[in-house]
Amino acid sequence: MKKKRILVAALNWGLGHATRCIPIINGLIAHGYEPIIASDGAALSLLKKEFPDLQAEELPSYNIEYSAAPNLLKWKLFLESPRIIKVIKAEKKETKRLVEKYNLNGIISDNRLGVRYRHLKCVFITHQLNVLSGNTTWLSSKLHQKYIRKFDECWVPDLPGSKNLSGFLGHMKKTPEEVKYMGPLSRFSKKDIPKNFKIMILLSGPEPQRSILEKILLQEFKETSEKTLFVRGVLEESEFITQMNNPNLEIRNYLFGEELEKDLNSSEIIVCRSGYTSIMDLSKLEKKAFLIPTPGQFEQEYLAERLDKLGVAPFCTQSKFKISELERLKSFSGFRDFGFVTDFGDLFTLFKGK
Structure with a gap:
């Protein structure tokens, strides 16, 4: 029986988006799916090193750089928004090509706003339901939430309730219906080994x-x-x-x-x-x-x-x-593991249709 193909696309802004996709990709493989990985730059290089046997595709680059002057970062991103919107459009075009090339059955996008396709079940992964931007937080949050609603589901890598890691970022006063808390994601396991x-x-x-x-x-x-x-x-x-x-x-x-x-x-x-x-x-x-x-x-x-x-x-x-x-x-106490086990089987039921 042919395996269902799921596109997993990670944003290339630091390596965090790519590394937290690693347990998702492993989860897909364990549940009998065939992941296709997609990103650009260092994030794509990392995923290709982790999964040398998987098909990998390059997506248009957002080319986001931090300003050397920290207080200018918000305005730098604001001025670059017309270019970022162009990249999102290019992503949508490239996604359509990948859907046809691989006969995809679903899409998981980690913060890539244009990686979605209206005829497939599409998931957006983010820990930022609220996007902090100083005195414009209300606006950046509303805009982000508007984009998230274009996807079938939004998976938040955190716990619901007051004991959580993301605080205000990943929790709204009223949780939208499409939001699912998947628990913290890490590619690592704790091991009791000597300290070097x-x-x-x-x-x-x-x-x-x-x-x-x-x-x-x-x-x-x-x-x-x-x-x-x-x-x-x-x-x-x-x-x-x-x-x-x-x-x-x-x-x-x-x-x-x-x-x-x-x-x-x-x-x-x-x-x-x-x-x-x-x-x-x-x-x-x-x-x-x-x-x-x-x-x-x-x-x-x-x-x-x-x-x-x-x-x-x-x-x-x-x-x-x-x-x-x-x-x-x-x-300081140091970090503690919440012991939450992500139920990938439950999350992947979204892709169980045709």
Whole structure:
């Protein structure tokens, strides 16, 4: 019997959207579907490395870059909105081509607004039912919710109710009928293994802010006496050359799959951005973490502040980070796993029709 083909499309804005699609793709395979993966840039490269045997397609690129001046990011995105709308139209055209090429049976889109097709069941994945944008939050949220309603279902990778990870972002006063909470998604499992590193620094996200933070952290950790693994989060084959001859500091460009899972489990403290996918991973692995939100990204700033107030993980702004800030971790609980198991079988019933 021919397997049903489901297109899984991830936004290329940092690697978080792609990495949280990994458990969904594995779920599809386990339930007898044939996933077709689609994205662009680094996100597509990551998915192709994780799933070398699956068909992969390149989608039009949003080419979203952060402003070096954080307070200009919102206005930069606003000015780019006509171009983004053009990309959404190009996505719709490309989706139609892929539907015909692969005779698709359904679509799962992680934050790609144009990846939908009216004659198929289409799912939108987001943890942002509300989109923070400062004093225009009401407008950005309404616009996003309008796009979400064009899909048959919206899957939110979080828990319903007050005990959750996304807070205001993923929860509305009244939950729309098409919204399903699928539980936090992580490609990792917690393993009880010996600790090889005191600190693991895990960089991610678009430029130029990734490089700005890298420079700050390399300066702060150059003379560290603690065993530290520094993962730069760049998909380059050439080794990163540094003049720091510190045997305690190991620098890698990137880590994937089982190797990344092993090093996360064998590290005592994680230093990373407060992106939502990172937070889901930290929860699954029950880690102590120090968070540094991307400047100007309201979502990451909100999540970092919320987790700090809840006593889970401390944070500070990028420009103010000093290695001494890690001392604050002593008075924070660290992340806990909620124990929620995603019922992919139930979610995939959407695709059970013809």
